[in-house]
């Protein structure tokens with residue numbers, strides 16, 4: 001149900017833009033080619049900032065890192081400076097490992113109950129591998145697309161492109177990342193369907209972005225390898241968009257080709273959807289208090305901005321309650 | 337309830353297949369053996385908690401106050417604005433499921449709502465409904481649902497089936513700590529008077545009498561005197577500790593559980609013997625006679641109220657610094673909360689061992705040192721005369737408490753101490769110790785007797801790892817540094833791995849400690865004859 005709903009939502013989006021783009025009407029094309037992308041990007045940018053600011057407005061009252069290694073104690077006990085950092089430098093390294101290499105996911109285990117009863121914890125790196133493959137290929141593809149937005153393609157982009165099509169001859173070069181992202185997203189989808197527990201926790205909001213990204217990748221692949229589009233028109237449009245020159249791209253809109261509009265529209269939807277969704281984990285991971293704080297709260301006092309005085313049971317009240325018993329037991333008292 | 341507890345091989349038949357119906361459409365079933373009795377009115381009144389009344393989770397009617405939904409939602413809005421962790425963790429979970437099979441309660445019960453991610457979704461779904469646009473507009477489709485009586489019951493049931501152990505948080509790619517969500521869940525239920533009596537009772541005791549067990553000052557003294565007699569029997573040495581003594585250099589605070597029941601009592605004897613041997617200028621307090629903090633299992637405010645006694649007493653007595661005994665959640669609180677709540681402790685001095693001269697730099701602000709840090713330093717500097725062969729009949733393994741492992745990182749100090757006093761030490765499998773350690777199954781105030789099913793299920797992964805080293809190496813002693821562990825692991829070992837005994841680390845230390853002027857030891861602290869000394 002959740003799967004079908006998400007799937008058909010994406011199908012509907014494709015049909016919508018397909019219907020629009022095939023009309024060839026220049027106003028409709030202007031809508032899909034210029035207005036929607038702008039609106040989507042603006043939503044993404046403002047929404048993303050808004051969400052991060054909202055998180056930032058809630059303070060971090062306590063220093064609660066999840067310590068995953070030995071604390072700092074004596075010089076003769078080796079501290080794990082990354083998994084249990086006591087300095088900012090340590091935190092930076094810990095966060096870098098988390099953000100770039102998905103350190104915590106790398107720990108993943110599969111717990112199994114065998115006869116005996118015996119529990120075993122096998123290493124299970126598939127989720128980590130697929131997650132890493134997905135995110136990195138997405139990033140590289142994004143960077144590759146920069147070539148459309150700039151007149152003179154910078155050499156870094158060329159370098160990335162040649163690395164991405166490493167060891168190949170022939171035209172067009174097949175980008176490794178194109179294959180990887182399709183495989184990774186498919187894997188992430190299948191595990192959601194077939195692992196009973198993961199299936200049980202999944203919401204429509206988990207399937208929708210997967211289908212959307214799959215749609216984007218497929219349309220992109222189709223466009224690059226199978227259905228030719230008017231590449232000059234695409235580049236004009238892209239450069240017009242980025243230089244905020246609204247009218248420039250309008251000339252060749254009709255020539256570009258429907259598949260391009262599908263690709264662009266799905267990307268626009270993804271961008272617009274981003275700030276309202278779990279995809280915000282991209283920003284959130286940086287703010288996670290169990291990872292981005294050093295474990296130094298016994299060395300430096302952490303301040304809670306809303307710390308307030310509380311009602312306590314004082315020693316005087318306690319002695320009041322027990323003075324006679326204390327005296328009888330020979331315990332010292334303040335007031336005789 | 338305990339009588340109905342199934343046999344271990346029955347309990348170990350765990351069904352991991354999720355129900356046919358989606359989790360939102362599967363109403364909570366409050367099962368006997370899985371929950372603790374409701375908090376009694378008198379215990380909530382003692383600490384001025386709202387909506388105090390006698391109630392029973394087993395009954396249909398929980399006698400909720402009117403307008404309870406408003407109370408919860410208002411509190412939720414408030415906590416969202418006060419805790420970035422809460423707000424962020426409501427928003428960024430991608431439901432990847434990496435945390436799912438990391439929770440001991442899920443592993444032991446197979447109940448999908450015990451997967452950390454789903455436990456959190458129980459709250460997230462309500463958050464979405466009232467605090468996010470997609471949730472308001474799309475409702476169930478966006479994973480949102482209304483806060484109903486049933487949902488509240490479900491919250492209560494599952495937030496009191498989480499021991500805030502943070503194992504899930506180790507594996508989550510964003511560090512989402514379900515314990516943070518459980519804490520909020522418990523704050524909300526406490527606003528409605530929905531606590532358990534196993535937590536509310538100790539909280540009331542601790543507030544009024546200084547410790548969870550409600551030991552009054554003279555009883556604390558007499559309990560300890562009772563230990564002194566046993567120590568004299570074993571060592572021939574008469575120890576005279578002091579209580580509430582002004583001008584002592586060090587205040588010693590430990591969980592009251594160690595004064596009350598075996599095997600914690602042997603750990604307490606261990607402290608007494610160690611400090612006596614060193615000639616340490618220290619004092620016990622009857623007012624700050626609790627290191628643990630059951631308030632932490634109710635609300636942030638209550639935790640702070642209970643914790644305040646430690647600094648207040650240190651100040652009143654004019655000590656220079658504080659040593660804290662063996663306890664798990666106590667040390668999470670001391671490490672991550674105490675200074676923030678009740679500091680700065682500028683009336684104390686940076687802790688410096690009077691025996692070795694070592695300055696405890698890592699505690700220079702809170703001024704509170706963990707007993708295994710203190711002892712490890714003594715041993716490293718050769719200040720203790722030890723005869724580890726006295727522990728030769730023991731094959732020891734070590735259980736990391738969740739809190740000292742994942743909320744502090746105290747991993748090597750206790751190991752160093754144990755290995756210095758025992759010749760036979762074996763680690764449990766790597767995925768069950770250190771930062772990946774498994775909860776005893778009964779933390780956060782779940783160590784009652786009416787919820788034995790839950791406790792044994794949650795204790796299964798830990799016990800299973802102990803069984804592994806028992807079978808492989810013949811391990812017969814499970815050492816730890818936690819008063820709750822000493823009580824709960826004892827029960828879980830008796831159930832799952834009956835031939836393994838439980839002890840505190842300082843019991844082992846005291847058994848190995850060669851004291852000045854002691855008689856030849858023929859018994860250990862349990863008054864059991866040492867092997868080879870039968871003839872004496």
Ligand code: SF4
Nearest residue numbers: 429431432433435508
């Ligand atoms: S590991 Fe983290 S992101 Fe994944 S389901 Fe669990 S809480 Fe959510």
Ligand code: SF4
Nearest residue numbers: 439498499501502504
């Ligand atoms: S904190 Fe521990 S008990 Fe709670 S959900 Fe996470 S793993 Fe389970």
